[in-house]
Amino acid sequence: MKVGFIGLGHMGLGMAANLLKGGHDVTVYNRTRTKVEALIAQGAKGAASVADACRGEAVITMLADDGAVESVVFSDGGVIGSLPAGALHISSSTISVALSERLEAAHAKAGQRFVAAPVFGRPDAAAAGQLFVVAAGAADALRASAPLLDAIGQKTFIVSDAPKAGNxxxxxxxxxxxxxxxxxxxxxxxxxxxxxxxxxxxxxxxxxxxxxxxxxxxxxxxxxxxxxxxxxxxxxxxxxxxxxxxxxxxxxxxxxxxxxxxxxxxxxxxxxxxxxxxxxxxxxxxxxxxxxxx
CATH class of the missing domain: 1.10.1040.10 (N-(1-d-carboxylethyl)-l-norvaline Dehydrogenase; domain 2)
Incomplete structure (x- = not known):
């Protein structure tokens, strides 16, 4: 799949690398450019902005907290304004239930799909592709996300059709x-x-x-x-x-x-x-x- 990845911290770096290993076409965005360059060396494309990471079939965000997610998703040139209709946003960040509800509603209004897919595991598990994924969202969105989630984790648990349940x-x-x-x-x-x-x-x-x-x-x-x-x-x-x-x-x-x-x-x-x-x-x-x- 053609997928963007936003947030190359301790967890995101390994997750994005495993998407590349899984054969996906990955475009990465991060405020710290050195982390982007490390993945470009592995075959990723570098994005100059959040919008540039949202041109494909899906985008994954792995960010520190609600504030970081809100900034990336709702700002001018953010995920909501840049992701094509029908495309998928997978949020692997550990965020509040309230923000998950807000994200679901905003993506639905924009004609996009949303899956909450937070993960269990420390950075070594992320690097090894051995995370456990807790996924929640509409059935069609979960099916579309499966190849990406399979690449980053050893097992995916589907818990609900309501994304907030995953969070x-x-x-x-x-x-x-x-x-x-x-x-x-x-x-x-x-x-x-x-x-x-x-x-x-x-x-x-x-x-x-x-x-x-x-x-x-x-x-x-x-x-x-x-x-x-x-x-x-x-x-x-x-x-x-x-x-x-x-x-x-x-x-x-x-x-x-x-x-x-x-x-x-x-x-x-x-x-x-x-x-x-x-x-x-x-x-x-x-x-x-x-x-x-x-």
Whole structure:
């Protein structure tokens, strides 16, 4: 397919590269030109503007937050004004439910199609084409998006014909990951202060009760205190919990743990953690306990 890709950050760079490997005709746009040039070397075409990336059958956006998506989609020369009628916008960004609803309505009014397709996985999974995709949208739009989603992920889960449901599933998943990070951090603070080796403790946990990638990946980062470079930066984690709570408020679903996580992220950011991986909230319990962690 002839597809544009907008947003070559930690995740987008690998995703766009895998579209090229999948044989698609890819045009890329990013504010940082060096990332565009890296993909041009792999066979992509460079776009001078957002509009230039919207000339094909589809465009994929992978951007940091609601503000970035709104700027790219609704501005003069943006996606809405540039994408041909009948063409497809796939949003892989982790955005609010409210913005997803707005995007669906705006694309329908413009005669375009919209699919929400946020992904689970860190940058290494994006580079390897091993993301898990959560897709939602009209049946015809989902069929059209399938070859592109197959190129970036190992499996696509179709959850609804309403795009906002895909975004809600993604937010709820990130809430659960953050919950694991906090719980592991508290447990490690407890055993660490008693003199138990954190790495050995992690091996025990992941060899018995918690043999899952989320515990292995984030447990290792917490045990080693390795929060830079950030695979997923702390401000993005804070944003996702904030959006989860906004969705919960609209649906009148109390989420006490999410409220705790919001405060944990705010604590981390208040102490200068903006450049750290979001797993750095897992070190807060040890600091609260008076531990010195490496």
């Amino acid at each position: 809600l599933v993604k937010l709820s998943g990130n809430f659960l990951i953050a919950s694991v990070i906090e719980a592991v951090g508290e447990a490690m603070a407890l055993i660490g202060k008693a003199g138990v080796d954190r790495r050995q403790y992690l091996e025990i946990l992941t060899s018995t009760l918690f043999d899952a990638p989320v515990y292995k990946t984030y447990g290792a980062l917490i045990a080693d205190g390795k929060f830079e470079p950030a695979g997923f930066a702390a401000p993005l984690g804070q944003k996702d919990i904030r959006l989860t709570l906004a969705a919960a408020e609209d649906l009148r679903v109390p989420m006490p743990l999410a409220s705790l996580l919001r405060d944990r992220f705010l604590t981390l950011l208040a102490h200068g953690g903006d450049k750290l991986d979001w797993s750095a909230i897992g070190q807060l319990a040890a600091k609260d306990a008076g531990e010195t962690t490496s």
